[in-house]
Amino acid sequence: MRFTPASLPALLLGLSSTFSAVAAFVPPASFKNANLVHVVSAEKNYIKETINVLIENIVKTPVDEYFLAIPSDKFSRIGSLEVKDRKDSAAGQFVTEAVEVDSSSATQYFRISLPKSLAAGAQQTLGITYYVLSAYRPLPATITQDEKQYLVYDFSAYCPSAYETTKQKTEVKFPSSDVPDFTQLAAALPQAQKQGSKLTYGPFDKAVPAGALLPVEVRFEFTKPVSHVERLERDIEVSHWGGNVAFEERYELYNRGANLSTLFNRVKWAQSQFYNPPTPAIKEMKFSLRPGSEDVYYTDVIGNVTTSRFRSSKREASLEIKPRYPVFGGWKFPFTVGWNSDAKNFVRQLSGGSYVLNVPFLEGPKQQEGVEYEQVRLQILLPEGAENVKYFTSIPAGSIAESTVSLHKTFLDTVGRTALIIEARNLVDDLRDREVIVSYDYSLLSSLRKPVVVFSSAIGLFVAAYLIGGVELKFSKN
Numbered sequence: 001m002r003f004t005p006a007s008l009p010a011l012l013l014g015l016s017s018t019f020s021a022v023a024a025f026v027p028p029a030s031f032k033n034a035n036l037v038h039v040v041s042a043e044k045n046y047i048k049e050t051i052n053v054l055i056e057n058i059v060k061t062p063v064d065e066y067f068l069a070i071p072s073d074k075f076s077r078i079g080s081l082e083v084k085d086r087k088d089s090a091a092g093q094f095v096t097e098a099v100e101v102d103s104s105s106a107t108q109y110f111r112i113s114l115p116k117s118l119a120a121g122a123q124q125t126l127g128i129t130y131y132v133l134s135a136y137r138p139l140p141a142t143i144t145q146d147e148k149q150y151l152v153y154d155f156s157a158y159c160p161s162a163y164e165t166t167k168q169k170t171e172v173k174f175p176s177s178d179v180p181d182f183t184q185l186a187a188a189l190p191q192a193q194k195q196g197s198k199l200t201y202g203p204f205d206k207a208v209p210a211g212a213l214l215p216v217e218v219r220f221e222f223t224k225p226v227s228h229v230e231r232l233e234r235d236i237e238v239s240h241w242g243g244n245v246a247f248e249e250r251y252e253l254y255n256r257g258a259n260l261s262t263l264f265n266r267v268k269w270a271q272s273q274f275y276n277p278p279t280p281a282i283k284e285m286k287f288s289l290r291p292g293s294e295d296v297y298y299t300d301v302i303g304n305v306t307t308s309r310f311r312s313s314k315r316e317a318s319l320e321i322k323p324r325y326p327v328f329g330g331w332k333f334p335f336t337v338g339w340n341s342d343a344k345n346f347v348r349q350l351s352g353g354s355y356v357l358n359v360p361f362l363e364g365p366k367q368q369e370g371v372e373y374e375q376v377r378l379q380i381l382l383p384e385g386a387e388n389v390k391y392f393t394s395i396p397a398g399s400i401a402e403s404t405v406s407l408h409k410t411f412l413d414t415v416g417r418t419a420l421i422i423e424a425r426n427l428v429d430d431l432r433d434r435e436v437i438v439s440y441d442y443s444l445l446s447s448l449r450k451p452v453v454v455f456s457s458a459i460g461l462f463v464a465a466y467l468i469g470g471v472e473l474k475f476s477k478n
């Protein structure tokens with residue numbers, strides 16, 4: 001096809017209409033970042049990013065929304081975004097929300113609502129933190145069972161932003177000073193500086209325009225497991241009648257580290273364990289449970305796993321479990337743990353028939369290298385007949401994908417137990433101390449229902465046994 005002046009406008013028209021159909025969202029240029037410090041922590045098996053930024057309203061009207069830019073390839077792996085005023089902790093967490101996803105754009109945004117709109121020319125210091133899950137790529141991709149493991153992380157040395165940034169720097173923190181590779185910048189820019197286990201890009205004193213990126217890559221030693229829980233199903237069953245709260249957790253655990261380049265050698269592994277060297281395999285997990293936890297069990301697809309140790313005292317309860325085999329990169333280990341606790345450790349009665357349950361949202365393993373959770377389903381089974389269920393959780397709101405209250409019917413229930421189900425995404429073990437508080441009403445009538453059902457179905461069984469016995473009797477007579 002040849003372009004003639006006549007065909008050109010039509011072509012342009014065609015192009016512009018295609019573009020407008022997928023027009024990317026662009027935040028209004030209401031701010032500049034007067035000063036920004038970006039900290040990328042690669043110390044655990046997930047990334048934690050902290051952005052401390054002095055923002056300034058550069059338009060003539062008050063503004064109450066700041067937009068956080070996230071590269072599209074990371075957007076679905078971002079978790080637990082929290083924003084606060086660095087100079088006013090009383091202002092609490094700011095409300096954040098993902099801007100409707102525009103899949104064609106290279107950048108996605110979170111909208112941060114400032115509690116008070118910022119007047120023209122005014123400044124505010126935001127403290128922004130979030131986690132990036134499935135952040136790394138092992139390099140080499142395969143290693144032998146006793147080799148060191150190295151991980152790679154890609155990011156931008158200019159902090160991605162919807163606004164012009166006057167001054168900034170990016171600091172990267174590693175688990176050790178063994179950082180064999182990192183991108184060096186062009187000569188015109190300040191050179192990256194490595195000091196021990198810290199690497200600094202910048203300070204960049206020339207204004208960086210909105211949307212500008214400066215891609216860099218770092219490679220560092222991480223001879224520890226890259227523990228990734230694809231899905232955790234955590235059930236908490238409250239029984240007023242039994243005075244008990246039962247916990248059960250089912251894990252789909254996966255190691256995202258480097259795969260083995262040779263077949264696993266059990267003899268060599270057993271010998272090396274004598275020296276307890278650092279290893280990228282998951283060989284042990286420690287759960288620190290609430291005091292008063294008891295009746296612990298630990299199973300996998302084969303059945304009971306005997307390699308566990310449980311210790312309990314007045315102050316703490318600790319469960320140490322070993323997978324049936326060391327879980328190397330690319331391997332999975334699905335398992336279940338469960339325990340009971342006295343209801344009085346978690347349930348309080350308010351006035352009359354109102355109750356409050358306070359439980360941790362997560363109680364998974366506490367590992368020095370961290371654990372990340374892609375999906376978590378928390379199911380809280382309240383007693384049969386519980387109603388008017390309300391909940392609050394200190395897990396960041398953006399991590400809660402969905403919550404529902406429904407009825408869950410089991411064998412002996414007449415009405416069905418009231419189930420609160422909360423689905424969360426992209427959590428990390430840093431959030432282990434976050435709790436869920438559930439309030440509900442539960443009347444004397446509904447508390448009587450269970451024993452009555454147990455009693456009447458016991459009569460049913462008795463009658464059935466009697467009838468069967470009678471039949472047998474008849475047969476034996478014949």
Ligand SMILES: *[C@@H]1O[C@H](CO)[C@@H](O)[C@H](O)[C@H]1NC(C)=O
Binds near residue numbers: 297303304
């Ligand atoms: C598993 O272990 C528990 C407690 O240690 C025991 O009560 C149960 O019978 C065991 N189950 C099997 C299938 O071995």
Ligand SMILES: *[C@@H]1O[C@H](CO)[C@@H](O)[C@H](O)[C@H]1NC(C)=O
Binds near residue numbers: 142329330
């Ligand atoms: C590592 O192992 C997993 C599971 O077997 C496989 O899906 C993945 O492709 C492997 N990766 C490499 C780099 O060999």
